[in-house]
Amino acid sequence: MRVLSDCRMKPSNPNTTSAFEPTNRRAPFSTQPPLLALSFSAHITVSLGLLNSKTSYQKPSHHGTMSKKKKEWRAEKERLLSLGVEDRRKDYRGNYVPLDKIPTWANHDNNTATEEEQKSFSLADKVSLYKGDITTLEVDAIVNAANSSLLGGGGVDGCIHRAAGHLLYEECHSLNGCDTGKAKITCGYDLPAKYVIHTVGPIARGNVGQSQRDDLESCYKYSLKLMKDNNLRSVAFPCISTGIYGFPNEPAAEIALKIAHDWIQSNQDEIDRVIFCVFLETDYEIYKRKMSDFFSPDNDDHKNEKDAGMEEGNTEPVEGGEEDDADKKDDKQDEEIMSQQDESTEDVTMQSQEPEGESPDAKSMDEETKPPEKGDATVEVSPTAKKKVEQESEKDTGKKEDKGEDPPVAGEEKGGSPEKKMQTGQPDEAGKQMEESTKSEDPGADTGQEPEVPMEVLEADQSVTTAKESNTSNSTKDGQGDKNPQE
Numbered sequence: 104m105r106v107l108s109d110c111r112m113k114p115s116n117p118n119t120t121s122a123f124e125p126t127n128r129r130a131p132f133s134t135q136p137p138l139l140a141l142s143f144s145a146h147i148t149v150s151l152g153l154l155n156s157k158t159s160y161q162k163p164s165h166h167g168t169m170s171k172k173k174k175e176w177r178a179e180k181e182r183l184l185s186l187g188v189e190d191r192r193k194d195y196r197g198n199y200v201p202l203d204k205i206p207t208w209a210n211h212d213n214n215t216a217t218e219e220e221q222k223s224f225s226l227a228d229k230v231s232l233y234k235g236d237i238t239t240l241e242v243d244a245i246v247n248a249a250n251s252s253l254l255g256g257g258g259v260d261g262c263i264h265r266a267a268g269h270l271l272y273e274e275c276h277s278l279n280g281c282d283t284g285k286a287k288i289t290c291g292y293d294l295p296a297k298y299v300i301h302t303v304g305p306i307a308r309g310n311v312g313q314s315q316r317d318d319l320e321s322c323y324k325y326s327l328k329l330m331k332d333n334n335l336r337s338v339a340f341p342c343i344s345t346g347i348y349g350f351p352n353e354p355a356a357e358i359a360l361k362i363a364h365d366w367i368q369s370n371q372d373e374i375d376r377v378i379f380c381v382f383l384e385t386d387y388e389i390y391k392r393k394m395s396d397f398f399s400p401d402n403d404d405h406k407n408e409k410d411a412g413m414e415e416g417n418t419e420p421v422e423g424g425e426e427d428d429a430d431k432k433d434d435k436q437d438e439e440i441m442s443q444q445d446e447s448t449e450d451v452t453m454q455s456q457e458p459e460g461e462s463p464d465a466k467s468m469d470e471e472t473k474p475p476e477k478g479d480a481t482v483e484v485s486p487t488a489k490k491k492v493e494q495e496s497e498k499d500t501g502k503k504e505d506k507g508e509d510p511p512v513a514g515e516e517k518g519g520s521p522e523k524k525m526q527t528g529q530p531d532e533a534g535k536q537m538e539e540s541t542k543s544e545d546p547g548a549d550t551g552q553e554p555e556v557p558m559e560v561l562e563a564d565q566s567v568t569t570a571k572e573s574n575t576s577n578s579t580k581d582g583q584g585d586k587n588p589q590e
């Protein structure tokens with residue numbers, strides 16, 4: 104939106120349209136003395152004095168709205184990022200999973216390792232495989248598989264935008280889109296995650312060329328670079344590009360694991376946890392099978408130690424030696440952890456998982472605020488979600504007491520933001536407008552289900568990128584992942 108700053112600025116009287124002004128813009132009422140009535144004859148005459156008088160001019164209301172919106176997300180972002188975790192938890196809209204409830208790939212239930220055992224560190228203590236809804240993870244950042252407009256859409260993108268609230272859209276709008284393979288970072292707003300790293304994966308549509316592979320690798324590299332640039336220590340990745348964009352699941356998983364492994368190996372002190380957050384059973388099986396190829400106690404560090412040991416004349420690994428027993432024990436524990444995790448995350452997944460192939464957007468309100476199943480220790484219920492459940496159950500028992508509305512969540516308009524209304528299954532006019540505006544801004548906007556998106560939609564997605572490349576000056580914020588991630 105262009106804000107005029109020249110002689111075409113508006114007269115203060117909102118009922119006149121200047122001969123110079125596009126007729127769809129109006130100025131707010133002036134606080135100045137009553138204005139000269141302008142004669143409406145065959146042509147509208149505008150008193151130049153009004154045009155030039157600085158004292159009577161006020162910014163057009165839409166400009167006021169713009170700067171109000173800017174202040175709104177900036178102020179809310181600053182407020183949220185200054186809060187400690189307990190205070191932030193009061194703002195979460197839905198259920199959340201604390202990081203310490205997400206088992207690492209190799210962690211022991213009760214870590215009673217001695218100083219000596221700690222030395223047998225493996226990268227497997229830095230990664231997790233988690234099956235469930237990424238919007239519930241209480242980590243420093245979750246990664247969004249966005250499209251080049253960054254204005255929301257469907258799939259995980261739609262979920263994240265709905266869970267974060269409308270301020271995420273406002274901040275994304277200020278970022279001027281994002282190119283394929285790059286990444287930009289925003290606040291997480293109503294999400295349990297402090298930040299959202301938006302990355303745009305390649306559109307593969309089933310066939311994977313070198314450029315698609317390079318772009319997908321670049322998504323992980325740029326996202327991890329933004330983590331480091333912003334001193335963030337825990338991140339969760341969805342399976343980027345494997346949904347609507349059609350990148351085959353297995354090659355995508357290998358790229359994700361390889362890039363994450365190499366990056367963690369060179370930045371071990373900069374990161375506490377990288378979580379591969381899968382949503383579909385297909386991906387869960389693939390990652391379960393492949394995690395140990397990249398992250399298991401007998402890779403990297405142990406492998407180097409073993410190699411080192413072999414260099415010192417110990418040419419044959421000792422069969423059944425202490426190390427092998429330790430590895431066997433670790434593998435057995437991995438299996439146990441994974442099976443335990445299966446049960447627990449199964450419950451979590453059941454809460455947030457639509458049957459395969461359907462957009463999670465379709466999940467109903469009660470699934471989002473349903474209290475965790477008994478025995479499902481990994482999901483906490485936020486105060487807001489608890490209240491919703493109470494109201495729901497009261498409704499169910501037919502006790503229609505008027506408890507008034509939820510206390511407004513910070514940053515939400517009175518009566519709840521459009522997304523909140525959508526989440527509470529009350530798609531009102533505002534909610535539909537938000538949905539429409541997202542659709543109108545984003546050719547890739549969600550249709551609710553995850554349809555087979557016609558090529559022209561995806562091409563539109565790409566044309567949006569090329570259009571942006573030609574028009575947009577590189578007005579991204581510092582550290583928005585536009586620099587080469589290799590640096």
Ligand SMILES: NC(=O)c1ccc[n+]([C@H]2O[C@H](COP(=O)([O-])OP(=O)(O)OC[C@H]3O[C@@H](n4cnc5c(N)ncnc54)[C@H](O)[C@@H]3O)[C@@H](O)[C@H]2O)c1
Pocket residue numbers: 235236237238248249250255256257258259260261262304341342343344345346347348349380381382383386462463546547548549550552553554556560564
């Ligand atoms: N054009 C459309 O109608 C449409 C529809 C759906 C999704 N999208 C989105 O898809 C495009 C990007 O494609 P993509 O394949 O990279 O993304 P995607 O289609 O969202 O799929 C990426 C992966 O995320 C998984 N996923 C979905 N919801 C969640 C969740 N809540 N938590 C964790 N994982 C989840 C999904 O199962 C898949 O494995 C963007 O345009 C974005 O808006 C667009």
